[in-house]
Amino acid sequence: MFTVMVEILCPHCEEEIELDDDAFGEFECPHCENGFEWGEEPKKKVKAKSDSEPMSGIVALSHALHGAGALMLIIGLFVSWITIGGFLEITPFGMRFSLFGYGESVGWFTILGEGEGSILAITGILFMILTIVAVISQIIHVAFRVMIHMVDSDSLEISMEMAYRAYHYRWHTSLIPLVCAGLGYILIMIGILTLLAGEGGFPWPNFFTIALIGILGGQFYMINQELRNE
Known part of the structure; x- marks a missing residue:
């Protein structure tokens, strides 16, 4: 100046x-x-309100689904995804047995190398890793959303490189949780079916698992709608 x-x-x-x-x-x-x-006193500049338009319904619904997806994935680290025969529950970190008031938890690494249980342990470890990747990706996506919202409302200033990453990788970080959760579920199902060989009951997915996959699928659909409208 x-x-x-x-x-x-x-x-x-x-x-x-x-x-x-x-x-x-x-x-x-x-x-x-x-x-x-x-001279004359300069008139105060009134900031244009074009940049602070009301949030569209698509963006608001996408925010809600991605937030719900993040919460459910974090909860999913500690709850059962699959139930077998009403007494065996499968979680990302192992199995829980519950029979006649007695309960015990076994981690995947504990049964690794124990004969027929090795296949289940390997698929269980992969299931655990994929679930963790899904959680991390979902958290990153939500962080990108918060960052973009704050930048658009002039509440935050970030570098051009970070802004590019936040905008460009929204699609990827929304897809990864869906793929990882779905693939992890399929892998652990393969491990269970291989071990049981039709005995002990069919490994049914819990309502939580169905709801989680549904929300992750919904959020990926909504991010595509967002990008299409931009």
Whole structure:
């Protein structure tokens, strides 16, 4: 920034006086020492409201689904995804047995290398890893959403590189949780069916699992609708 000076004539003695080009108010002539007024007070700039349009229904629903997906995935780290025969529950970190009031939990690494249980342990470990990746990706996506919303509302300033990542990788970080959760479920089902060989009951998915996959599928559909409308 630099200052531009203008020359004006004193209205009393008509001598030249230098003032800033944006100066306004009452001044005193250095020659005749008489006072005079000069300039006009600049009008305050009113920020355009075009950048603060109401959130569309698609964006609001997408926000809600991605937030719900993040919450359910975090909960999914600790709850049962599959139930077998009413006494065996499968979680991302292992199995829980519950029979006649007695319960016990077994981790995937515990049964790794124990004969026929090795296949189940391997698929269980992959299920665990995929679930963790899904949680991390979902959290990153939600962080991107918060970041973009704050930037659009002028509440946050970020670098161009970070802004590019937040906008560009929204689609990827919305798809990854759906793929990882779905693939993890399929893998653990294969491991269970291989071990049981039709005995002990069919491994039915819990309502939580069905709801989770549904929400993750819904959020991916909504992110595509968002990008299509941008």
